Amino acid sequence: MGFGQSSIRSFMILIFLFSYRQVSVNGQNLTEGFYSVACPLAETIARATIRTYFLVQPNIAPGLLKLHYSDCFVEGCDGSVLISGPNTERTADANLNLRGFEVIEDIKRQLEVVCPGVVSCADILALAARDAVVLTNGPSWDVKSGRKDGRVSLAANVKNLPSLSHSITVLLNNFAALGLNTEDFVALFGGHTIGTAACRFITDRIFSTIDLTIDPLFLAQLQSSCPINGSGSSRVALDTGSELVFDTSIFKNILNGRTVLKTDQILLTNPMIYRMLQDFVTFQRFNTIFTRAMAKMSGIGVKTELNGEIRRNCSKVN
Numbered sequence: 001m002g003f004g005q006s007s008i009r010s011f012m013i014l015i016f017l018f019s020y021r022q023v024s025v026n027g028q029n030l031t032e033g034f035y036s037v038a039c040p041l042a043e044t045i046a047r048a049t050i051r052t053y054f055l056v057q058p059n060i061a062p063g064l065l066k067l068h069y070s071d072c073f074v075e076g077c078d079g080s081v082l083i084s085g086p087n088t089e090r091t092a093d094a095n096l097n098l099r100g101f102e103v104i105e106d107i108k109r110q111l112e113v114v115c116p117g118v119v120s121c122a123d124i125l126a127l128a129a130r131d132a133v134v135l136t137n138g139p140s141w142d143v144k145s146g147r148k149d150g151r152v153s154l155a156a157n158v159k160n161l162p163s164l165s166h167s168i169t170v171l172l173n174n175f176a177a178l179g180l181n182t183e184d185f186v187a188l189f190g191g192h193t194i195g196t197a198a199c200r201f202i203t204d205r206i207f208s209t210i211d212l213t214i215d216p217l218f219l220a221q222l223q224s225s226c227p228i229n230g231s232g233s234s235r236v237a238l239d240t241g242s243e244l245v246f247d248t249s250i251f252k253n254i255l256n257g258r259t260v261l262k263t264d265q266i267l268l269t270n271p272m273i274y275r276m277l278q279d280f281v282t283f284q285r286f287n288t289i290f291t292r293a294m295a296k297m298s299g300i301g302v303k304t305e306l307n308g309e310i311r312r313n314c315s316k317v318n
């Protein structure tokens with residue numbers, strides 16, 4: 001019996017080590033310049049294509065940043081968010097406003113001509129997120145590559161995406177389970193410096209149960225920008241006054257009560273997070289932590305040959 005118990009204990013420890021490994025080795029197999037030999041033009045083609053779209057449609061930048069985030073938090077950074085069809089991640093309510101699919105498809109189409117079957121859709125998403133930040137005057141960083149594309153995309157799994165209705169504890173636990181700490185959480189939240197929210201996500205706090213912590217003038221502004229009951233496709237900037245520039249005014253806005261999302265307000269209630277918001281008003285500090293957090297996020301649940309592939313078409317498995 002003693003033997004049995006100790007085997008069980010060893011087994012439990014093995015399971016623990018294995019699951020710990022899963023988290024701690026996020027992105028372990030990714031490398032910088034992964035395509036420098038097999039597809040030297042990969043990063044250049046991606047960057048040029050994104051720039052072309054951005055010049056015509058600047059809000060493609062926040063779209064691409066969000067797309068990578070929405071990919072990584074569900075099934076890992078494996079391009080699962082790109083797969084189309086019934087009951088895929090794309091069809092989940094939380095993903096209905098995602099944009100930028102056509103940009104990724106366009107890059108993929110070009111790469112399949114110059115180096116067929118080499119560059120994964122998951123890597124294109126990671127590169128696109130970085131290029132989107134750079135195009136809006138944000139910091140740059142080296143994106144490690146070598147991700148394989150996943151074969152599973154289920155709407156039901158989108159419940160793992162951190163939701164605006166979650167409490168701060170739940171949100172921080174979600175992030176921690178993926179190896180991201182509180183500072184990473186606040187820095188990634190700062191990605192809202194570019195981008196907009198659909199009115200339907202804020203109708204409640206600006207019309208029904210009005211959030212009295214919102215700056216009154218700003219509340220009036222939000223109410224006039226959003227049709228009552230959040231119908232239609234109206235959107236509001238998350239970083240009012242600076243929504244197309246990657247800067248730190250999002251933190252000033254939140255600290256001054258110009259909060260758009262319920263989560264903006266919740267951030268203010270946690271003393272440790274409050275200090276971080278103040279810290280991140282300094283651009284240099286924010287850049288350092290943001291780029292580090294992005295590199296960590298881009299390594300979540302990366303797939304290998306064992307459970308992934310290089311998709312030929314980002315919208316469907318091979």
Ligand SMILES: *[C@@H]1O[C@H](CO)[C@@H](O)[C@H](O)[C@H]1NC(C)=O
Pocket residue numbers: 025028029302303304305
């Ligand atoms: C890294 O790659 C090797 C070789 O493909 C593979 O055997 C190993 O499982 C990978 N490690 C992780 C953590 O994905």
Ligand SMILES: *[C@@H]1O[C@H](CO)[C@@H](O)[C@H](O)[C@H]1NC(C)=O
Pocket residue numbers: 228229
């Ligand atoms: C908004 O929605 C509520 C509940 O659905 C409804 O009672 C109200 O009449 C609506 N207001 C407008 C202006 O449509």
Ligand SMILES: *[C@@H]1O[C@H](CO)[C@@H](O)[C@H](O)[C@H]1NC(C)=O
Pocket residue numbers: 084109313314315316
């Ligand atoms: C990729 O697949 C989608 C969905 O089947 C299709 O509409 C699209 O034309 C394909 N793209 C290419 C480049 O073949």
